[in-house]
Amino acid sequence: MRLRHIEVFNAVMLTGTVSGAARLINVTQPAVSRILQHAELQLGFALFQRAKGRLTPTSEALTLYPHIERLFAQLDEVQRLAANLKIGEGAQELRILTVLALSYEILPHAIKLFRVKHADVPITVRALHSPQIVSALALQEADVGFLFSPVAHSALAQEHLADGRMVCIAPKGMLTPRLLKRGSVTLADLTKVPVIGLDVLDPMGRSLSQACREAEVGLQFGITVQTYHSALALAHHGLGVAVVDTCTAASADLTRVDVLTLEPLIPVPIKALLPAGKPGSVAVRAFVRCFQQALAHAA
Numbered sequence: 001m002r003l004r005h006i007e008v009f010n011a012v013m014l015t016g017t018v019s020g021a022a023r024l025i026n027v028t029q030p031a032v033s034r035i036l037q038h039a040e041l042q043l044g045f046a047l048f049q050r051a052k053g054r055l056t057p058t059s060e061a062l063t064l065y066p067h068i069e070r071l072f073a074q075l076d077e078v079q080r081l082a083a084n085l086k087i088g089e090g091a092q093e094l095r096i097l098t099v100l101a102l103s104y105e106i107l108p109h110a111i112k113l114f115r116v117k118h119a120d121v122p123i124t125v126r127a128l129h130s131p132q133i134v135s136a137l138a139l140q141e142a143d144v145g146f147l148f149s150p151v152a153h154s155a156l157a158q159e160h161l162a163d164g165r166m167v168c169i170a171p172k173g174m175l176t177p178r179l180l181k182r183g184s185v186t187l188a189d190l191t192k193v194p195v196i197g198l199d200v201l202d203p204m205g206r207s208l209s210q211a212c213r214e215a216e217v218g219l220q221f222g223i224t225v226q227t228y229h230s231a232l233a234l235a236h237h238g239l240g241v242a243v244v245d246t247c248t249a250a251s252a253d254l255t256r257v258d259v260l261t262l263e264p265l266i267p268v269p270i271k272a273l274l275p276a277g278k279p280g281s282v283a284v285r286a287f288v289r290c291f292q293q294a295l296a297h298a299a
Contacts, residue, residue, distance in 0.1 A: 005039035097145035109294035149203035162295040164268035171238040184261040194240035196231040197221030
């Protein structure tokens with residue numbers, strides 16, 4: 001199928017009629033009919049059944065359509081990237097992406113440091129999941145992103161900012177005085193208490209699961225969450241022990257929970273991501289340094 005065939009096919013699938021497709025892509029009805037017939041001739045099978053002015057997709061068309069949708073999604077990304085490249089150097093706004101865990105304590109501190117020397121730079125912040133951050137940066141819809149764990153992407157460059165670790169946040173009274181006095185817990189120490197699980201699709205969720213397998217420890221995950229602050233909130237309400245990163249632990253209410261070191265060490269590397277091959281502006285570089293300072297302050 002040629003690109004014009006695909007465009008007409010998609011328009012008919014969306015509208016259900018030749019007239020609707022013609023309006024959608026701004027061509028005449030005879031042109032839509034002609035292009036559609038040519039596409040079917042080339043393919044060797046019908047794409048639609050014609051009845052009372054409406055076009056019903058055949059089974060072959062329904063099989064093709066998910067692939068066509070993905071193609072149009074990719075074309076949309078190309079258009080967005082081209083638009084962002086056009087805006088490019090003229091943009092004065094600092095566009096920041098961060099995972100949610102870094103947005104509560106670290107990001108505000110970094111912005112406060114940044115404002116000392118860059119008081120007039122407009123800033124927009126979006127808190128997203130790691131895959132969304134990678135996608136947005138690859139499309140140059142943002143200037144810098146902050147997240148956990150390394151990311152391999154040909155369109156992005158990464159900079160290591162700090163090494164965090166996972167810690168244990170336990171509701172008051174849930175752990176023994178012996179453990180509290182020691183100031184640290186092992187995974188085995190947590191086998192007799194409820195633990196808030198982390199989504200295994202999350203980098204830290206995978207790290208925790210791997211550490212449990214290596215230690216041959218089975219934890220009781222009565223509740224599983226997608227965000228670290230959800231785990232912290234549940235710990236605050238006494239529903240289980242949260243195993244989270246040190247940045248999230250900075251938000252812990254120490255009147256309600258105890259924070260202990262977790263053994264063995266489960267590292268949490270913190271990275272800055274930037275579009276590759278595009279030197280960051282003075283503002284971007286300055287903000288990355290401020291973010292690194294905020295991380296050091298929280299350590």
